[in-house]
Amino acid sequence: MSQHLKNITLKIWRQVGPSDRGRFESYLVPEISDEASFLEMLDLLNEQLISEGKEAVVFDHDCREGICGTCSLMIDGQAHGPQKGTATCQLHMRKFESNDTIVIEPWRASAFPIIKDLMVDRAPLDRIVEAGGFITAETGGAPDANLIPIPKPVADASMDAAECIGCGACVAACPNGAANLFTGAKMAHLNLLPQGQAERFQRAEAMVETMDEHFGSCTNHGECEAACPKSISIDVIALLNADYLKAKFKNRKNLSRI
Amino acid sequence: MASRSLRSVGAGFRADGVVPSSLRRMAQTISNERGRGPVSGTAVGKRGKRKPFLIDFYSTAVGKKYVMAVTGIIGIGFVIGHMVGNLKAYLGVIDHQGSRAYDIDVYGEYLRELLVPILPHGYFLWIMRIGLIAAVLLHIHAAYSLTILNRKARPVKYQSSRDYQVANFASRSMRWTGIIVVLFLFWHLADLTWGWFNPGFEHGAVYRNLDASLSRVPVAVLYIVANIALGIHLFHGTWSLFQSIGWNNPRFNQWRKGLATGVATLIVVGNVSFPIMTLAGVIEYDASVPSVQEVSE
Ligand code: HEM
Ligand code: FES
Numbered sequence: 282m283s284q285h286l287k288n289i290t291l292k293i294w295r296q297v298g299p300s301d302r303g304r305f306e307s308y309l310v311p312e313i314s315d316e317a318s319f320l321e322m323l324d325l326l327n328e329q330l331i332s333e334g335k336e337a338v339v340f341d342h343d344c345r346e347g348i349c350g351t352c353s354l355m356i357d358g359q360a361h362g363p364q365k366g367t368a369t370c371q372l373h374m375r376k377f378e379s380n381d382t383i384v385i386e387p388w389r390a391s392a393f394p395i396i397k398d399l400m401v402d403r404a405p406l407d408r409i410v411e412a413g414g415f416i417t418a419e420t421g422g423a424p425d426a427n428l429i430p431i432p433k434p435v436a437d438a439s440m441d442a443a444e445c446i447g448c449g450a451c452v453a454a455c456p457n458g459a460a461n462l463f464t465g466a467k468m469a470h471l472n473l474l475p476q477g478q479a480e481r482f483q484r485a486e487a488m489v490e491t492m493d494e495h496f497g498s499c500t501n502h503g504e505c506e507a508a509c510p511k512s513i514s515i516d517v518i519a520l521l522n523a524d525y526l527k528a529k530f531k532n533r534k535n536l537s538r539i
Numbered sequence: 540m541a542s543r544s545l546r547s548v549g550a551g552f553r554a555d556g557v558v559p560s561s562l563r564r565m566a567q568t569i570s571n572e573r574g575r576g577p578v579s580g581t582a583v584g585k586r587g588k589r590k591p592f593l594i595d596f597y598s599t600a601v602g603k604k605y606v607m608a609v610t611g612i613i614g615i616g617f618v619i620g621h622m623v624g625n626l627k628a629y630l631g632v633i634d635h636q637g638s639r640a641y642d643i644d645v646y647g648e649y650l651r652e653l654l655v656p657i658l659p660h661g662y663f664l665w666i667m668r669i670g671l672i673a674a675v676l677l678h679i680h681a682a683y684s685l686t687i688l689n690r691k692a693r694p695v696k697y698q699s700s701r702d703y704q705v706a707n708f709a710s711r712s713m714r715w716t717g718i719i720v721v722l723f724l725f726w727h728l729a730d731l732t733w734g735w736f737n738p739g740f741e742h743g744a745v746y747r748n749l750d751a752s753l754s755r756v757p758v759a760v761l762y763i764v765a766n767i768a769l770g771i772h773l774f775h776g777t778w779s780l781f782q783s784i785g786w787n788n789p790r791f792n793q794w795r796k797g798l799a800t801g802v803a804t805l806i807v808v809g810n811v812s813f814p815i816m817t818l819a820g821v822i823e824y825d826a827s828v829p830s831v832q833e834v835s836e
């Protein structure tokens with residue numbers, strides 16, 4: 282049975298552009314179904330704003346089913362809101378109550394400049410993936426899936442890391458604005474698999490050092506894991522650290538061979 | 540940094556509507572703004588002369604965290620050894636070369652005698668001191684530069700209050716507890732090593748100096764507060780260093796929190812006992828006991 286929440290106050294960050302200072306503005310949602318998703322609630326707000334001739338609130342979203350990593354939003358001080366292990370698009374109004382005030386802010390990090398309102402540019406995450414998030418594979422027909430045997434626990438660990446949808450919640454939630462969970466996930470995903478071994482140490486060095494150019498440094502608070510819509514474990518950060526040290530040794534040794 | 544990132548996004552996102560030159564390239568090309576060619580599996584190695592390994596490693600944030608963890612382990616080792624050594628204060632007076640002496644005074648003298656036939660008197664103690672000073676300086680330098688890096692990574696703070704889920708008081712106060720510990724360290728050395736703040740300080744009379752210092756209530760309180768700060772620092776530090784060094788073994792991970800609690804408790808209970816027991820009169824200097832120097836002469 283659907284119920285209706287009444288009298289929700291939204292405090293939303295409005296910012297005209299990257300160089301605007303920005304401010305919170307309050308909006309009243311008189312009534313909303315508890316079956317509405319959080320983003321549907323924002324859609325309805327925008328319909329109303331447009332009908333009043335005002336500017337709609339800009340926010341990122343795409344798949345709306347928790348797989349693309351486009352949605353963001355800091356909701357009541359938590360990246361992706363109060364529900365564990367889900368993205369903003371999977372959050373529903375039943376998590377809230379009538380008369381609540383909900384504060385919505387964009388991700389904040391120097392690597393994520395605000396484009397407008399709640400939308401940020403997360404391109405530095407792509408720079409990290411470009412630096413090493415690939416393997417060398419033969420072109421041509423797809424090889425048989427079971428051509429390279431992989432122990433089940435290894436495949437599982439790699440798949441857990443591969444769940445990362447690149448939303449940037451880890452950076453947003455981290456008190457230091459660090460991207461170690463993202464980078465660790467992208468590294469672990471490939472470094473654990475046989476297919477990833479050829480570039481393993483070049484990947485580790487290149488990805489970590491690209492990360493270094495844009496983001497803060499991990500102090501092991503664990504906020505990233507708590508905010509991650511895929512609940513990726515900070516174990517991948519330990520793996521990142523271990524592989525980075527190994528990479529520094531091995532790459533030097535390999536370079537000295539040429 | 541901000542402008543660089545903005546340039547790689549779609550033109551529609553630009554507030555000024557100008558199509559940036561980098562977008563006229565193919566969508567898949569890699570931005571070349573840092574002068575790096577397209578990244579391939581073989582092109583990431585750096586050309587030219589390389590910096591020495593440790594300097595190269597330390598120049599990255601991950602490398603600095605390794606240094607923090609290793610210097611932290613040195614610190615933990617010292618702090619535990621130091622605390623256990625001080626427990627000798629509870630052994631009181633012993634028989635030393637046929638005369639009475641405070642056990643802890645004998646122990647202090649022994650530290651200078653470490654490795655003596657191999658090294659001259661007091662040398663090994665100085666080697667350890669230099670190692671500890673280097674560790675503390677590196678630890679502080681890494682903490683300082685990473686703090687600066689982290690500030691830069693979020694120059695505009697969240698404008699609403701954060702609702703932290705797992706970050707705890709210990710993890711969030713590392714910089715403060717660290718600073719308290721180092722300030723205390725200065726006081727502690729000036730008090731019991733150099734004797735500046737110790738009434739009637741006598742070199743080598745460890746038990747006497749300890750009692751003279753800790754019988755003062757404000758000083759006792761200072762020791763208690765500083766050691767609680769140290770315990771909080773080590774509670775997060777002991778857990779955190781496993782992550783920083785990449786010691787992550789699913790079989791042992793469950794022990795890390797317990798170990799951190801154990802180390803922190805051990806240090807706090809041991810160290811806080813000294814001011815409390817001095818105020819309680821358990822540690823009380825008896826001037827009739829000759830000093831170790833007198834015995835040796
Ligand atoms: C000025 C003095 C100090 C400052 C500013 C300081 C600061 C810090 C900071 C910022 C961290 C990183 C925190 C984190 O990763 O969450 C840290 C870690 C640590 N500190 Fe200190 N600290 C100081 C002194 C000490 C001392 C005297 C000891 C040992 C007795 C110590 C032991 C540790 C340990 C074991 C770690 C964990 C390293 C890691 O995370 O990998 N620190 N310290
Ligand atoms: S919109 Fe795709 S993950 Fe939320």
